[in-house]
Amino acid sequence: MKKETISISTHSRTDFISVSRGVQTIIEKWGVKEGLCTLYVPHTTAAVFINEGYDPDVMRDLETSLEHQVPWTVGYAHSEGNAAAHIKAVLIGNSRQILVENGRLLLGRWEEIFFAEFDGPRNRKLIVSFIEG
Amino acid sequence: MKKETISISTHSRTDFISVSRGVQTIIEKWGVKEGLCTLYVPHTTAAVFINEGYDPDVMRDLETSLEHQVPWTVGYAHSEGNAAAHIKAVLIGNSRQILVENGRLLLGRWEEIFFAEFDGPRNRKLIVSFIEG
Amino acid sequence: MKKETISISTHSRTDFISVSRGVQTIIEKWGVKEGLCTLYVPHTTAAVFINEGYDPDVMRDLETSLEHQVPWTVGYAHSEGNAAAHIKAVLIGNSRQILVENGRLLLGRWEEIFFAEFDGPRNRKLIVSFIEG
Numbered sequence: 001m002k003k004e005t006i007s008i009s010t011h012s013r014t015d016f017i018s019v020s021r022g023v024q025t026i027i028e029k030w031g032v033k034e035g036l037c038t039l040y041v042p043h044t045t046a047a048v049f050i051n052e053g054y055d056p057d058v059m060r061d062l063e064t065s066l067e068h069q070v071p072w073t074v075g076y077a078h079s080e081g082n083a084a085a086h087i088k089a090v091l092i093g094n095s096r097q098i099l100v101e102n103g104r105l106l107l108g109r110w111e112e113i114f115f116a117e118f119d120g121p122r123n124r125k126l127i128v129s130f131i132e133g
Numbered sequence: 134m135k136k137e138t139i140s141i142s143t144h145s146r147t148d149f150i151s152v153s154r155g156v157q158t159i160i161e162k163w164g165v166k167e168g169l170c171t172l173y174v175p176h177t178t179a180a181v182f183i184n185e186g187y188d189p190d191v192m193r194d195l196e197t198s199l200e201h202q203v204p205w206t207v208g209y210a211h212s213e214g215n216a217a218a219h220i221k222a223v224l225i226g227n228s229r230q231i232l233v234e235n236g237r238l239l240l241g242r243w244e245e246i247f248f249a250e251f252d253g254p255r256n257r258k259l260i261v262s263f264i265e266g
Numbered sequence: 267m268k269k270e271t272i273s274i275s276t277h278s279r280t281d282f283i284s285v286s287r288g289v290q291t292i293i294e295k296w297g298v299k300e301g302l303c304t305l306y307v308p309h310t311t312a313a314v315f316i317n318e319g320y321d322p323d324v325m326r327d328l329e330t331s332l333e334h335q336v337p338w339t340v341g342y343a344h345s346e347g348n349a350a351a352h353i354k355a356v357l358i359g360n361s362r363q364i365l366v367e368n369g370r371l372l373l374g375r376w377e378e379i380f381f382a383e384f385d386g387p388r389n390r391k392l393i394v395s396f397i398e399g
């Protein structure tokens with residue numbers, strides 16, 4: 001298993017940062033050709049997902065919708081005040097898989113990989129791993 | 134890594150289509166016995182998940198609940214008008230894993246694999262891949 | 267592929283049970299060092315996820331938020347009465363991946379693995395599998 005960590009600085013409480021290029025660069029550095037890439041977030045108030053990267057309004061709508069579903073302040077029990085960030089992280093999930101073929105991430109035409117911050121700004125890590133298939 | 138694409142025609146804006154049989158057929162054609170099957174959706178307004186296939190009312194309730202959580206029209210920024218479909222796709226996720234044992238998908242008794250359309254009708258693809266374990 | 271099943275007894279309708287120790291014990295019993303661990307739930311009203319295990323209030327808030335988003339009784343079509351449990355299971359998802367390095371699950375500092383029951387109390391199974399990388 002190959003493994004490398006990407007460092008990410010987020011800039012606001014909710015922040016969706018494209019990491020497609022960073023992940024592809026690691027795949028190329030490794031020189032791997034075919035297999036399964038697993039992205040893993042080792043945090044409990046952040047997540048990773050794949051969706052449209054072309055129109056930034058999509059990410060704005062996603063942020064608004066998640067805030068509507070899981071409001072930041074509605075009298076949570078968790079005393080740190082960031083319960084909503086934990087809940088959003090569980091809903092989106094902290095790992096994703098992408099196939100690699102001919103040394104390239106097999107993303108669809110409009111797909112981009114996003115690191116999702118729900119309790120920023122913070123310094124975060126995304127673990128990129130690869131298993132040859 | 135083995136890889137094959139299933140073509141799927143969806144018939145309505147939201148459509149949950151069982152693909153268990155199609156995935157199992159590919160596993161058998163490959164003649165593989167043990168390992169990890171990854172299903173990947175290369176679209177940004179569709180998803181894949183695993184849940185009950187026995188009573189079609191479960192899928193009807195899922196559609197209603199998702200529409201309630203993420204209404205189609207509530208003044209989204211994304212000008213294409215399908216922001217809700219992107220958001221639902223992020224919530225469900227665009228990949229799933231299933232174990233393969235003795236050449237069979239290791240699904241639970243009531244489990245079925247569903248391709249989830251959120252912006253149909255369209256012609257879609259589901260990528261089935263397999264890594265020997 | 268290595269594979270073993272953990273049996274879990276849940277104690278209430280919604281129940282989030284930490285299984286990190288149980289999964290780590292299996293990894294050690296196998297004596298595996300590096301690769302990809304896949305957790306799989308073969309049920310349609312349960313799920314698996316990774317989040318904070320330190321403050322139990324986080325899980326209480328998650329339960330409340332999910333109940334708010336997907337209320338148990340709002341006139342579902344599914345006649346068994348547990349449609350909300352199916353919907354929550356789809357939203358969270360029935361599988362997760364964790365990297366293994368030097369024989370240890372590569373969990374973040376605050377991360378713990380939770381089995382999520384949405385239609386308990388019941389006797390459940392969680393499948394732990396491993397592919398050497």
